[in-house]
Amino acid sequence: MRDHEAELRAAWASEDAGESSAVAETLADRTATNNRRGLGGTIKDMDPADRPRERLIRLGADALSNAELVAILLSTGDREENALEKSRGLLQERGLVGLLRSDVQDLKRVTGLGEAKVTRIKAAVELAARGLADDEWPAREPFQTSKQVFDRYRGLLGDLTHEEVWVLVLDQQHCLIREERLYKGTVHGVTVRVSEMLRPVILHQGAAMIVVHNHPSGSPSPSRADRKLTSELVAGTRMMSIDFLDHVIVARSQFASMAELGLMDARFHEEAGEEQGSG
Template identity: 40%
Template sequence: MTHSKLKAGEVAGTYLVTSLVTETDIITMAKHFARRKLAKGRKISQPSQAFEHLQLLLQDYEHEVFSVLFLDSQHRVIRFEELFRGTIDAASVYPREVLKAALACNAAAVILVHNHPSGDPEPSNADRRITERLKEALGLMDIRVIDHVVVGSDGCRSFAEMGYL
């Protein structure tokens, strides 16, 4: 495993590379660290804190993937889960399934996330419609939609920052 090629540095959050690594090793390590940043118990006080991790995890898919970051009442991560996979330009998202998953892990809030394989993170009208449907469905159970983040290779767009929520 590529993690054996790393050794913790003297300063917290730093590492020494102990043997040759390939680009693939580096990407694998980066995705591992991104998953750790979204691990259970991590507090997300601003959705933008999660952007670079979400971008790293989702930007390379050749199809749309719709994921949810489930949070507790203190906005600590309960779980990050990919719920739906689609085609190159769409993914069917079912509010019932998102609600079931949120209730199953006792989430108080969620950050919705999906990628645009085209690389352009600009939200579509369909993205805005499904966000409204999810907000309504989750709201019936007092689960807040804090943000919907669209990930592309060109960056991330936040519905909250754009005033859509």
């Protein structure tokens, strides 16, 4: 006699095995898809054609997403996320501008990344900002307007959360000889010494100079300290026979020029000196 119960149990076991196999195949497919997309696992688990480094070699850097480029800088992830996932989270948290504005300690604290990876990212972003400034300004083209100064330095200074003061050393044609960052301060400002600002101009035998600094507040309006510094620089450069062309204040999307505001002419500074002397 046929054992119908045994046959039924065998059929059920077969169906269960089929379902388990289907589930396993689905999970495998999902894992493979995630690996191709860089979700879960390591970069090495991804299809070689989809790995960021290989894609850069094959297609060029401009074909990669921001996350893929950052992943190449990170090189490796951690136990929870691979490098691509880590870079996506970093960009969602900070964005490219945020990477430029954040210092090393801030990035370490927020991302949990080690010092080596954070410094690699900061170095790459800084090089990009400087390269952008260089590309936007031919080396031997003279500075003729404050807008030219702003266009060159807005990418480098406009999004910073701290103040920086730069001196541009120029030749007689007002072409750039050298640029130096002399001061880096907190959001509350920096203390500037006029003698130190004149030093690179004298050292590199410059005929003229421009001072550039940023306002992290977003407003380029000159402060009392900005006006005082400009007045002292006018006096100092006059004594040293250096042509002080402008003091440009850079904010994120706008700028102020002391020269265009009339805050660098001799009469203004003579009056300012008289007021300070009588005060």
